Each structure stands twice: as structure tokens, then as C-alpha cells.
Amino acid sequence: MDLQAILDDIHDSLSPRRGEGRVADYIPQLAHVDPKKFGMAVVTVDGAVHLAGDAQEPFSIQSISKVFTLTLALGKHGEAIWKRVGREPSGSAFNSIVQLEYEGGIPRNPFINAGAIAITDLVLAGHTPKEAIGEIVRFMRYLADEDDIIVDQDVARSEQATGFRNFALANFLRSFGKLDHAAELVLGVYFHQCALALSCRQLARAGLFLANSGINPLTGHRVVSHLRARRINALMLTCGHYDGSGDFAYRVGLPGKSGVGGGILAVAPGKASVAVWSPGLNDNGNSLLGSLALEMLAARTGWSIFGA
Ligand SMILES: NC(=O)CC[C@H](N)C(=O)O
Structure with a gap:
């Protein structure tokens, strides 16, 4: 072939x-x-x-970054991550909020935004946001075996300034006690992982x-x-x-x-x-x-x- x-x-x-x-x-x-x-x-x-x-x-x-943060979170916390997030298709948009209320703050899966934010919260455990972003970037470089992978800071800033729905999702998770860190800390990491440029x-x-x-x-x-x-x-x-x-x-x-x-x-x-x-x-x-x-x-x- x-x-x-x-x-x-x-x-x-x-x-x-x-x-x-x-x-x-x-x-x-x-x-x-x-x-x-x-x-x-x-x-x-x-x-x-x-x-x-x-x-x-x-x-x-x-959102492709969500595959890699899921991998990191599994490495760090093992199967315990499934207490915070499910493994079922959501049947709704990537940034939907309705299901989250019905289902008590447990997002359907790690790839919709709510689930990915919950996973990023787990990656952040024991780190400052800056360290967590560094860990994610290093992981991408390690996997691709290339040193020049970076975060596009303009994209990260752009989403930080306008990601109102993600702030809503993160705060919603926090209100259910399903986020260990403040919404702005978790989202600081989340927006940077999404802004990875490859x-x-x-x-x-x-x-x-x-x-x-x-x-x-x-x-x-x-x-x-x-x-x-x-x-x-x-x-x-x-x-x-x-x-x-x-x-x-x-x-x-x-x-x-x-x-x-x-x-x-x-x-x-x-x-x-x-x-x-x-x-x-x-x-x-x-x-x-x-x-x-x-x-x-x-x-x-x-x-x-x-x-x-
Ligand atoms: N589907 C996506 O790629 C969404 C990622 C985007 N950063 C957001 O949270 O809205």
C-alpha cells in the first residue's frame, strides 16, 4: 500500500x-x-x-489536548478519576451545561468541556497552575519527542478573556463540591492546554x-x-x-x-x-x-x- x-x-x-x-x-x-x-x-x-x-x-x-490530560490524570490518580467523571457519550454539545445539573456535577465523560475541566482539576493536584501547564507541555514534548512544542499565549489569553461558559461550567462543578481548586486556577491551566500549538x-x-x-x-x-x-x-x-x-x-x-x-x-x-x-x-x-x-x-x- x-x-x-x-x-x-x-x-x-x-x-x-x-x-x-x-x-x-x-x-x-x-x-x-x-x-x-x-x-x-x-x-x-x-x-x-x-x-x-x-x-x-x-x-x-x-479539545484534542483532553486526550493527553486524561492520560496524565490516569497516571497520577489511576481509576479513582472515575469518581469525578463518567464514561458515557453525552448526546449534547461540547460546552453544554444542562446535563451537569441533572447529574449532580458528574460530567458525562472526560472529553466534553465540563469533564475536561474536572480532569484538569485532577492534573492540578499538588501543583501551582504554572507547574501544571509546564507538566502538560513537557508531556507533549516527551510524547512527540520534539522540544519545540509550545502554548500559543495569544490563544490562551483570548479564551481567558471570553470563556464565560467555561467559567460557568467550572463554577457549577465547584458548587457541587466536584472541583478541588478555584475555578480561575483550573481554567488558567485548561485554557493553556487548549492553546497548545502542534x-x-x-x-x-x-x-x-x-x-x-x-x-x-x-x-x-x-x-x-x-x-x-x-x-x-x-x-x-x-x-x-x-x-x-x-x-x-x-x-x-x-x-x-x-x-x-x-x-x-x-x-x-x-x-x-x-x-x-x-x-x-x-x-x-x-x-x-x-x-x-x-x-x-x-x-x-x-x-x-x-x-x-
Ligand atoms: N471543542 C473544543 O475544542 C472546545 C475547546 C475550547 N477551548 C473550549 O473550551 O470551548
Whole structure:
């Protein structure tokens, strides 16, 4: 299978549609991104890298960061995190607040905003916010095996100034006694993790441990156990695209996590880690072209967790 030719083909056939979808503008800094950007990166478990389009340009990974903070929180607190957050699809928007009240301050899963804020609170345990942000950045560099991964401070500040709904969610959690730190401290970390800037190539490298039973093949380091890698993949499949998770599983058939910056990380277990980026979003807040590109890639490669 000529993966590079497949990627080039997909890139060329979708290129005329660059700019489709709606760029997220509720975080003002994200509205400045060129809507025509389109990049793809596939890194196979044997370390081969295939790139197409704007695959080397860093973009705001936003909610994709939730996969990595979940991994850190599990490393730090183990299965005890499930006292604070559930493992069920939410069936509602990523920033929805209603369910949180009905369900006593236990967010449905770690990937909707409320759940991710609860997870960040756990990552913050024993740290100052600055230390926690440092830990997250170091973890991303360790996973991608690259030292130049940074947080885009303008994006972090932009969300800090306008993230009223996230403040509401965090305060709501706190009112139920489900947040150990003050809302502004937790959100300080959360906005910075969301503002991590990675290229498709770096993101695919960072996610590779999930495609390789928990071991990062680039470094040989075991990041998580085999079982934990499977479980994170399971959560990505069921919850990684919010209320579009069922559709993504149907069309792509791989665990994936999206972000409002227009990125998607997808995992083909035993095969490869894939990152795509196109800023225009569909109605569920997931990259429109990115989802299509992954659907085409899965069809062309035969990669699916649902059978050969
Ligand atoms: N879906 C997303 O990527 C949302 C992340 C964004 N930082 C927010 O909290 O609104």
C-alpha cells in the first residue's frame, strides 16, 4: 500500500473544498486563522511519516489536548478519576451545561468541556497552575519527542478573556463540591492546554502510543499499559466527537478526538496515528474536511476497528 500516494490523492481531491464549514469564532483569536488551511499527517507504528498539505504548520489543538490530560490524570490518580467523571457519550454539545445539573456535577465523560475541566482539576493536584501547564507541555514534548512544542499565549489569553461558559461550567462543578481548586486556577491551566500549538506531524507523533499498545515506538518508552491504551481509545471512539461521535464511528470506524481549532487525531490500532487539520467545522463543532479526509483514508487503507 502506497500511503503517500493515498494521502496525496485525498489531499488533491478535497483541496477544492478548502474553506467549507464554519471557523470557530467564539474564541476571538481562532477567527484569525486562514480557513483554507488543510494538512494531513500519518505516522505508522514503524515510524514512517507521510505528510500532505499544511502538515508542518502548528495550529491550536484545543479539545484534542483532553486526550493527553486524561492520560496524565490516569497516571497520577489511576481509576479513582472515575469518581469525578463518567464514561458515557453525552448526546449534547461540547460546552453544554444542562446535563451537569441533572447529574449532580458528574460530567458525562472526560472529553466534553465540563469533564475536561474536572480532569484538569485532577492534573492540578499538588501543583501551582504554572507547574501544571509546564507538566502538560513537557508531556507533549516527551510524547512527540520534539522540544519545540509550545502554548500559543495569544490563544490562551483570548479564551481567558471570553470563556464565560467555561467559567460557568467550572463554577457549577465547584458548587457541587466536584472541583478541588478555584475555578480561575483550573481554567488558567485548561485554557493553556487548549492553546497548545502542534502541527499535524507533531500531533500524529504524540498520539502514536495509542496506536501501539501504549508504547511510543519513536522512543521505545512505555507511556501507558496496553489495557489503558485500549480504554483511552474506547473513550475516543464513543465520546471524542461529542454529539457527532456515532457518525464518526460509522463513517471512519476509528477512535478519534476533535478540537474546535479544526484538528482531529485518529488512531488506527496496530497501524498508525493520523492527524488532520482544516479549520472549517460542521454543525457538531468537528472539522468538516478533516472528517471527510479521515473517512476517505479509512476507506482507502481498510483501517477500521470493526473488522478487516
Ligand atoms: N471543542 C473544543 O475544542 C472546545 C475547546 C475550547 N477551548 C473550549 O473550551 O470551548
